[in-house]
Amino acid sequence: MVRKVRRLPAAVAGAMIAAACAFTLSGPTAAQAAPKPKLAPAGVDIVGDKLDQPLRLRADTHPTEVNAVVDQVKWLGATGQQRGPKAEDLGPKYTVVLLNGGTPTKTYDLYPLAKGGPRVYRPAKQPDLSKTRAGWFYGRLTMSEVLRTAGVPLERQYDTISGGIGGGERVIPEESLDPGQDINAAMGELQRLLLLNVGVIMVITSGLAGIALLVRRRTR
Known part of the structure; x- marks a missing residue:
């Protein structure tokens, strides 16, 4: 009878330990199974x-x-x-x-x-x-x-x-598709280009003439 009484607390303690272990093991599983909150869309x-x-x-x-x-x-x-x-x-x-x-x-x-x-x-x-x-x-x-x-x-x-x-x-x-406007603009650009070229030629010619005159004076 005494042995049975001594075994009873041991059995109760074992049952409590087993229950605690089961709860500990089932905790993460339950947490993982819980649905994640749905984020609002961007x-x-x-x-x-x-x-x-x-x-x-x-x-x-x-x-x-x-x-x-x-x-x-x-x-x-x-x-x-x-x-x-x-x-x-x-x-x-x-x-x-x-x-x-x-x-x-x-x-x-x-x-x-x-x-x-x-x-x-x-x-x-x-x-x-x-x-x-x-x-x-x-x-x-x-x-x-x-x-x-x-x-x-x-x-x-x-x-x-x-x-x-x-x-x-x-x-x-x-308005940019107007042929007359395009032609006038093109002619204006061409005229400015020609005047620029004439100016450059005159400067070059004057420079060459001056060099030639200086060389002639020195060779006399």
Whole structure:
């Protein structure tokens, strides 16, 4: 009877140790089996002129638009121009914020209708607190159409030809195709070239004549 009583605490202790081991082994498995939280998709937010509410584009629902907007700014170099155009020459402004997993990372100011071509301004203060140098950059010629396609209220631009997302080139203006204008310009350039050549020939001739006269005087 005494042996049975002594064996009882030992059996209870063994059962508790086995249960603890089983819990320890099953802990990591349960943690690994737990589903990982789903990250928010990447995207862009756009605010600016004539936009009553921000445009919120996400990669899972608007992948083409998001990629096109990101392509407008992803190529910018480390440094840009310190001075930009005059305020009256910039036109409407649109601030684009890039998001990664729902968190803002970068911000840029886009001016698609700036005089002399689209412009981009990158502020030094960025949402991700990265060290960035403020600067102005020339933007892609497709900026206006990309923003319009994304939902920005801009008039359609017919003076650009799309060369793929983020590409494009300016269409030749109609006035530049005027034959009369081209001929007049060409004749003017030819006349200036002829006058320049005549001037050079006269200088060379005068120099040679002076050298010949000096040599003749010395040989007498």
